[in-house]
Amino acid sequence: MKVIEIDQLVQKHGGDDSALIAVLQDIQRREGYLPREALTLLSEKMAVPLSRLYGLATFYRSFSLTPTGRHRVRVCLGTACHVRGGQAVLDQLGRELGVAAGGTTADQEFTLETVRCLGCCSIGPVVQVDQETFGRIRQDKVDKVLRKFQ
Amino acid sequence: MSAPSPITSAKDLERWKEEGLRSLAPNTAKVSVGMATCGLATGAQAVFDVLTEELSKASSQAILAKTSCIGFCQMEPIVEVYRPGEPRVLYKEMTAEKARELAADILGGKVNKKEALCTLDGFPEAKAGKTISGIPRMEDLPFYQKQKKIVLNRCGRIFPDSLAEYIASGGYFTLWQVLNNRSPDQIIAEIDLSGLRGRGGAGFPTGRKWRFARDAQGDPKYIICNADEGDPGAYMDRSVLEGDPFAILEGMAIGAYAIGASQGFIYVRDEYPLAIEKLETAVAQARSHGLLGKNIMGKGLSFDLRLIRGGGAFVCGEETALIASLEGRPGEPRQRPPFPAEKGLWGKPTVINNVETWANVPWILSQGADSFRKLGTQTSKGSKVFSIVGKINNTGLIEVPMGLKLRDIIYDIGGGIPDDKKFKAIQTGGPSGGCIPEKLLDLPVDYESLTQAGAIMGSGGMIVMDEDTCMVDVARYFLDFLKEESCGKCSPCREGIDRALEILERICQGKGRTGDIETLESIGKMMKGFSLCALGTTAPNPVLSTIRYFRDEYEAHIRDHKCPAKVCRELIRYSISAKNCNGCGACVKPCPQEAISGAKKKVHTLDQSLCIKCGMCYEVCKFDAIERE
């Protein structure tokens, strides 16, 4: 990212420390992760130590320090989905994609993540791919969902 | 009426109210589709698109609108049809095809009784007192019968983006009355008298918290709405934010007036994009019309707020961690005292309250503390929103008076356990809560009763579990969750959860040892006393409550290496029943280990040495030929 883009983000969110996480979220959304260079620029722009930004980037789940896949596959492991078999759905997705939860496929197409409660408990187990939510997923239906995005 | 123009008189409010009534109860047919997150997840967009298409074809005057979640999530997508002078009809489980038929019915003036869920009456217009034979009234449906809606009253009934509809259903009249006629001290006294207790889980008396903040030294003072709803299975706050966002804004403005704050924040969980969108729309309108910002309603109160998205950390639901997050730091809790009401954000007096707490404020001040006190029990006044999910027939969100029995919630409202399975436990309070067994189902739902039983009220999530749920696995599940979410600052929580999880995983793998239960109890006891924040002090609750009520299951795992509920993978065994297997081969391909083999139409065999107990064969077999023991 360029200096001017960082400047714009800082301006947009109001320049004080309570805007830090919001600025990082915008960078994450734009770049798909938090590049070290962007954090260094931000550190200079907002006069916040780089160690603090690194701390934020590694503490909060919204952020990734490495690029994520084109499609984010999120399996809900909320309690209601868990008692309805969410773990089995996650395991099957892991097998289909060949990655563990948190990982990205080698072709950078899919990142597999878990999330605790999307609030769609009436249709659990639930899988969300990008903005689409799929309900009543069983582990033998998982490949159909993935095929929509391949 | 969308050009910026401040609302500064009773007459202004009346004009808005009339516009809102015309919108809610027009003189033509109106169709509202429930399009909150649960509706959208089940296909409400397709329903809406079909209705748009069909209703615009004929030259009908029918209006199509969007609404939010009406609480009966099991029945989503839900569509409401309004006809002037007729009871409103709610249709359930809509699909694109059914929507096409519904459109034809609407244009033809027909009511489809088969697809109808219920009729509703009297909101916000006066009750017409009419019914339609063959369709139950909403208040007669078991799901709704025992509910008392305060916070959820407008959800699913109005278009959440519409300020006019909010005002028409009573909104902002309270703020007007408060700013004109009541002093901050009177407000605090009324909230105190009502007995309102924090709805986020801690249950601290709200009036008392406001009093501390009002009396504290420091300027500016801050108001925060904690919308970082993180308990898995709880989505009450999300529904309120998606369905009735103005209620939060009005509640917070009243709070700001009461304690003398000029700045506020709504801290919303990052995973709630629709809630954030609805709040942004509401805030923009509130600002345009003088309901937020300088000189609110022309009465001198200046209060504005910022919407902040959480970074993805359950611990930020804890108030001091939330404050740290607002200060641009990792969400590490801080030692209390001092409490936030005294020294909170940036060291200034800060009131943090949960979404549901704020949503109760306008109602209490408009209907009076006594009306609130009439509901509930001696120590827990008012109503509470709960989510009932899991192994229950009627999944959804309910609002009931405190003190209702758990049994009533599960069987009357919830419709009991699906598939004729046996009830086992109800888990309340999320990862800070506990599991309540069958023998305690006559407990009233209030703060003290649930705490004494080893659970907590928490934010209101209620997960129903049946005979197929393993209670040791449930304890393991919650610790697994908490291990991910612990901030790691204090050693009791960080090390304690890690070691307790280690023990539970061993137990679930059949490697439990004598003394494990006692060690879990010691770790739990220490964590309850020594941890820095409520995440750590309540983390032992799921383990301790399951040991208390389901010790036999722990012992079966440890002593007998058996999982009675047949959940823990290393302790179960799948095999093919020679009696039932007809050799269809449906289980062969899905098996990730290629462990099943057999000739067509002949009994197949499962190679145990390859089996990883994933259960795929069990799920695909249509002939009950896979046995699990």
Add this chain to the structure above:
Amino acid sequence: MIALQMNGKSLKVKPGMTVLEAAQSAGVKIPTLCHHEGILPYGACRLCTVEITDAGRTTLQASCCYPAKEGLQVRTDTEAVVEGRQLLFQLLLARCSEYPAIRELAAEWGVMDTPFSPKGENCVLCGLCVRACALLMGAEAIAFSGRGTSRKVTTPFRFPSEECRACGACTFLCPTGAIQMEAEMVERLRNRYGPERQCRYTLMGLVSGKVCPNNYNCAQCTFDQTMELRFGMHPAFAVGAAKALAAAASPTR
């Protein structure tokens, strides 16, 4: 003076003290790990937990953070306190299984072994190094990263730090000897040339313009000895005061 009860005995202490300080002033021993009198308390290790009755309400609290108030009743020896403390020592012992410091502290309190499997960590996450770097030096060269069991003390991206002054406060304060920032930074300073080879105390802002004559063999350096003697404890504790003086002298900064 504030009057309170410490293990059943009356005690009078100066206002502004914490319960821990009050106990220490009366010779009552309470274990600590993340506490240091030169830095604001943090409340992370929780070893200093005691039972406190405050206005009729009895709870367990970390004494390092709890303000001493009139009428408090403090017990450092109840069953819940002693048992919890033992278990916490066992957990810490298992975490830092390879290094003697925690073993010695635990042994002082009667905990000789642990039922939990060893993790082989050396850092106990007390945060003294991080707090010193931020609060004493104002450098924030190191900070916590990650959360939960993956919480660590590191430099950003684990890269060599641009901010470190080699002041050595982190090494001085570390209870287990886990942090090596001072040694690493000294190595990097040795690779610098000419006038860039500034004395550590110049980097810290305590003296101006001094170049190192000694190849950063600070332990054998007479200047280093002088600075340590002058302050009585680690010079890093003087930096904050020096900065405050400088700020007062130039108010337009």
